[in-house]
Amino acid sequence: MKIWVRYLATLYDLMGTMRDVLEVPDGSTVMDLIKAIDEKYGGRLSREILDGGRLKDEYNILVNGRAIDYLAGLGTRLKDGDEVVFLPPVGGGL
Amino acid sequence: MAVFRVARIDLHTEKVTEEVYKDDVLKKFLGGRGLGSYLALKEIPKGIDPLSPSNRLYIFAGPLSAMANLSTSRVTVVTKSPLTGSLTHSNAGGNFAYWLRKSGYDGLIIEGAAEDPVYIVVKDGDVAIKPAKHLWGKWTGATIKALLRENGFPEEEKAAGAAVIGPAGENLVKIAGIRMSDYERFAGRGGVGAVMGSKKLKGILVWGTRDLLKDVKDRAKFIAESTKLAQRLMSGPTAKALHIYGTNLLTAVINSLGAYPVRNFETGHAEEADKLTGEYIKKNYVVETHACMMCPIACTQHVMVKSGPYKFVGKAKYEYENTWALGANVGLFDPEADLRLQKLANELGFDTISLGNTLAAAVELAKKGKLKLDVDWGDAGALADLVIRTANRSDIGDDLAEGDYRLSLKYGDPSVFRGSRGQGLPAYDPRALKGFALSYFTANRGGDHLEAYSPTWEVLGVPEKVDPLCETPECIEKQARIVIYAQHLMALTDSVTYCKFATLDHEGIFEKDLAYLFNLAYDWDVTPEDMLAIGERIFNVERLFHVKEGKWVKDELNPHFRNPIPTGPAKGHSAAKMFDEGIKIYYKLRGWVDGKPTYDVLKRLGLEEFQYLL
Structure with a gap:
């Protein structure tokens, strides 16, 4: 299935692109998607955002606009056409 | 002292x-x-x-x-x-x-x-x-x-x-x-x-040349301790990200959450917003990063557009709010046209947020046939022309110069006004970040995101994480409580004074640090609770001004946000439940009745001199 991916702010710098599309097997989770991204980019993403298999506190991931904290964390199951956004710390709107 | x-x-x-x-x-x-x-x-x-x-x-x-x-x-x-x-x-x-x-x-x-x-x-x-x-x-x-x-x-x-x-x-x-x-x-x-x-x-x-530390009890200690706090502030992840991208790193984030207002808050998501993002603008137009005096964060981004139809002379300071107000909110997604409008607005001396609100209201009125004006969403040339006419109050600009609220009343459609207490809203849809359903519509100055900035807890988890779409009784109670805390803290930032960007990380500057600094500088003996009580006193004084004027006392949700958001990640969500149920808890926690402070509150805060207003 096809997953639409976005890397924002410092992760955009790290990955060199803002938008990405990945093909992953049906039933994949967010963690599976991170592994697929790692295969494509030589492990860059997980080295930055994971610590011992868990998401570092300062990062967040959105699946269709919802933070995975309110879904099933890195085990959140994806479906075809989902948009996954990798967010670094952000703030400020003055 | x-x-x-x-x-x-x-x-x-x-x-x-x-x-x-x-x-x-x-x-x-x-x-x-x-x-x-x-x-x-x-x-x-x-x-x-x-x-x-x-x-x-x-x-x-x-x-x-x-x-x-x-x-x-x-x-x-x-x-x-x-x-x-x-x-x-x-x-x-x-x-x-x-x-x-x-x-x-x-x-x-x-x-x-x-x-x-x-x-x-x-x-x-x-x-x-x-x-x-x-x-x-x-x-x-x-x-x-x-x-x-x-x-x-x-x-x-x-x-x-x-x-x-x-x-x-x-x-x-x-x-x-x-x-x-x-x-x-x-x-x-x-x-x-x-x-x-x-x-x-x-x-x-x-x-001038005044020594600003003259009244400080122990100069060396004050400098050493405040420097330690500055180092802690700079270790925070948000402070670092703000330094690299400035405030406009928010466009992609808020758009991803479905809270990015488009075309006068018609919806909360724009597929075409990529070129308005901080990431895109940094790469193509930012020429330098700048800082306010005495600021270790240095978030300001200066841009130039050097060629093409929207080129301008010199550099412009650009921000998330401006980029949204004169971009997505008026249906404009060309970054060069947007940046030029920002420059023009700064030079003519506008509030960019309200200028964007007013232009958006004018376009919506024109599209509905209520205002005779040849303008459409995203029409960069016509919008720039309207900005100049508004600054000079020439022909239709004379009506726009009255702002979005009065414009909507004059042309018979108050529903195109998307604000509170007569002032238009900034760049977050309160249907998708529901803390704003309370903070926008209780804000004393109206149309405001800075009396309590809900992404601080809804996106950054400071002081604690709250799900921006949750409407359970527990979430509503939590939102009311945190909005009140934030309203007091933000009243402090504007009165101490320091920047709200120092309150976005757990490593930031909060009431405990403020009490420490005041005690150190002026030999005061205030507690963190005393500091928050000052914030509460200020918030009540502002509300008393409305009571005195007999204007804007009761908090009301703008009716537009009772409608569900039509598209994007927060599709189907409205601000009605959070506001209708949250406001009751909010008043109870404040000790207010229908938006009005009571005598007991004035007494507790040492504001008895204003009891004649009740």
Whole structure:
């Protein structure tokens, strides 16, 4: 299935692109998607955002606009056409 | 002991008097927004026209402004707003607060009105009022240069502090702001620029050599301790990200959450917003990163558009709010056209948020056939033309100059006004970040995201994480409680003064640090709870101004946000439940009845002198 991916702010710098599309097997989770991204980019993403298999506190991931904290964390199951956004710390709107 | 020196300047009589506020008042209200609101409530007569000479402008730094490298060079302007008809406060960074305090004064109160245009110069305690007829009509950047040049400074904004208006303020445009040095900083909201214009005051220049640490008990310790706090602040992840991208790193984030208002809040998501993101603009247009005086974060991004139909001369300061207001909210997604509109708005002296709200309301009225105007969403040329007409109040611009609220009433469709208390909303849809359903519509100055900034807890988890879409009784109660806490903390930031960006990380500066700094600097013995009580006192004083005016007392949800958001990640969500149920809890927690403080609250906060208003 096809997953639409976005890397924002410092992760955009790290990955060199803002938008990405990945093909992953049906039933994949967010963690599976991170592994697929790692295969494509030589492990860059997980080295930055994971610590011992868990998401570092300062990062967040959105699946269709919802933070995975309110879904099933890195085990959140994806479906075809989902948009996954990798967010670094952000703030400020003055 | 803290001492706060104010110059009260009457532009009619040209009389200048010095006033000194000491611990008894400062421990209750601090400076900035707090002291300004307290004096405004006491002094501004009920029912006056905000553009009459009876109105006053309180331009105040705070008792810790520019004393520590903690983003402390901020100044607050308090006045009766010509846009909303009640109290407003508007805050700016840059270097004005620093140079104001160096000039020998911590605040200026401007009252009366001059016959002919003037500007004020404050140099090492001397106040001079000089003719400004030759500057009337000039754009803001040129005005600052002229003030510097005529007073013996190099034409660089870092050389002294300047606060000026452009044609919008001169022409009493109710969405005009005050531009501050250094560079393109604005006390934008509430039409404060029009109040300055009504006093025929084109600008203020401040400079001096005062030792700002003179009253500090132990200078070396204060510097060492505040430096430690600055280092902690800079270790926070949000501070670092803000330094790299500036505020506009939010466009992609807020759009991803479905909270990015598009075409006058029609929906909360735009597929075509990629080129308005901080990531795209950084790569293509940012030429330098800049900092306000005494700020370790340095979030400001300066841009240039060097070629093509939207090129402009020099650099512009650009922000998330401006990019949204003059971009997605008017259906414009061309970054070069957007940045040029921002530059134009800054030079003419507008509040960019309300300018975007007003243009969006005009386009919606035109699309509905209620306003005869040949303009469409995203029409960059027509929008730029309208901006200039609004600044000059020429033909239809005369109606736009009244702001989005009055425009919508005049053309018979109040539903196109998307704001509260007469002021339009900033760049977050309260249906997708539901903390705003409470914070926007309880904000004293109206249309406001800075009296309680809900992404702090809904996105960043500070002080604790709250799901932005959750509407369970527990979530609603939590939102009401955190909104109140944030309203008190933000009243402190505007009164201490320091920047709200120092409150976005757990490593930031909060009530505990403030109590520590005040005790250290002035030998006070305040607790963190005392600090928050000051915030609560300030918030209640502002509300009492509405009570005095009999205006905007009860908090109301703008009806548009009862409709579900039609597209994007937050599709189907509305702000109705959070507001309707949350406001009851909010009033209960505050001890208010229908938006009005009670005697018990005034007594608890030591505000009995205002009980006659109840």
